[in-house]
Amino acid sequence: MRATIRDVAARAGVSVATASRALSSERGVRPENRERVLAAAAALDYQPNILAAALRGRTTYTVGMVVPSIGNPYFATLVEAVEHQLRDDDRSLLLANSRYEPQTERRQIQALLDRRVDSLILVPCDRTASRDATADAAARVPTVQVDLRVDDHAGSSVTVDNEFGLRLAVDHVVGRGAYRPVFVGAEPVDSSAQERLDGYRQATGRYGLGEPDVLLGDFSTDWGRAAACRIVDRDPRPDAVICGNDMIALGVLDGLAAAGMRVPEDIQVTGFDDTPYAALSRPSLTTVRQPQDEIAAQAVRLLDAAAARSDSPPPQRIAITPVLVARGSTLP
Amino acid sequence: MRATIRDVAARAGVSVATASRALSSERGVRPENRERVLAAAAALDYQPNILAAALRGRTTYTVGMVVPSIGNPYFATLVEAVEHQLRDDDRSLLLANSRYEPQTERRQIQALLDRRVDSLILVPCDRTASRDATADAAARVPTVQVDLRVDDHAGSSVTVDNEFGLRLAVDHVVGRGAYRPVFVGAEPVDSSAQERLDGYRQATGRYGLGEPDVLLGDFSTDWGRAAACRIVDRDPRPDAVICGNDMIALGVLDGLAAAGMRVPEDIQVTGFDDTPYAALSRPSLTTVRQPQDEIAAQAVRLLDAAAARSDSPPPQRIAITPVLVARGSTLP
DNA sequence: ATGAAAGCGCTAACAG
């Protein structure tokens, strides 16, 4: 049986209260006694029962996170960044997958709340359908939306500045001679899809490139491939494809190659996210990088700030400025 | 304040004991009373405090998992498969990252144990350095090693049959005319690296292809790229590159293309794992698929079997047979 | 079938 704090106290010859104080490293214990408690704990290989502490106190040192798809490389690296951030502080990550289903998302949030997570990091999969669950969660524990966010909800969020990111991409290709770009994105179900679409429209509008040309599907490679087929058949043919994310871009690259087009000579291509894939494609993909470490750091910071105050602090919306990473899919 | 079981009991006009029994859906409660308890719970939006239940009882409905790198697409999809498996049963996943550091791995296992996970799924990052921590964990809770395993430890494990997988790859390229293959793998720090290397040696031995040609680095794209440079300089030049995993293969593909070689005409290439990347490269990658859903299912099954018995059941080592997925990087 | 009561291991008043 594992040693409890009573065993430690007994061995150190003090009361459990003193042992607890010494272990929790608060002050208010005579150095000599603290010594003895610590020694006893070490000798007994004492490991506090976090569950009991959580039941009595109020923190579980656990934060919950719900993402649409753990297997998606973008979210996987985001989860990794968050976990890394948390580990520095000896906290753990309770991870759940919504599978892009608002229904499932709701249940997962509930499950995390049942486990008394201290706070929640959410990537709401649907701009509207995720709203209620997100709001309910925020009413219970400090909550921050990351990467994606729901409409009309005043909670805190940390996202990348998608509009700006798209402008970077458009500026880049236009600066390299493109004057007939096309956007291949996703139906605006989530906030990024929406903002990137808006960003594209704004950016092309600034150049007076005429009616924005957009093709909308989902954030998948398959869609990118399908879109590429449509693009090559166009007359006049676009000279740049601005994609809503890297997956789409990879599909576009593949579809274009299959149609015998040369990238970037015949047509330039850009992605968004800078997932690990981007550097590996042939040609390598010019893309807009999301600084995930910073996103994770800000999210955790916001959560901690909220936890530190008993009143709920005003929600903050942090938009991180992305940078463009130029690679082989655009002209030098 | 959230409703507690006392509130439910009061509202239903029964004792907490009866309420607890009704809620835990054990039998021994008059149908009529159970009705009332359930109704009261619903009315009060009662949500049991899992922590309290865990403190008193013994299960947390939480399983811990430690992987070397969450961001690695292979592990990300494995985590997803496990999470999916667990969700069906309303259990949660406490995830941790060892970052390929045995030290960190040990701490993470400890942290999970502190949180009283019911069982542990481990991907030990080092064949030898992870041994003690793995054994300690197994002494405390049902534990299963997945994908990787430590040397000389009799615990349960679920892995793919790496030797067989390599034989599939070698057979495939040899069947397509290759007679001078080279293996680009990783130093045998973890068990897969070791087994794949062994598998390559055995497979080529069967064909009498002479002294096995192997290049050892790590499981990264960079290493694959570097290895490709060495390969093109060889005289006579190899006609097939069997890689230790997909990442290496992608690097090899890149390095070969940079050197102007055609794949698969001049040289065939195979990977291992069938990560999402494999289908996206150009040419797409012929690889050995690991059935992750099955691996996850078996792992969870083993854990549940162990939990069901009070005595520790005999450890099981399950080796799942992989299949080859032929794509464009090998001849038709 | 039901209720009273005893804790699980810990922290947080409250006295001393």
Added chain:
DNA sequence: CTGTTAGCGCTTTCAT
């Protein structure tokens, strides 16, 4: 500074 005393919310004997 330290010990005593209550519980946190739940499950589980043990009587009834």
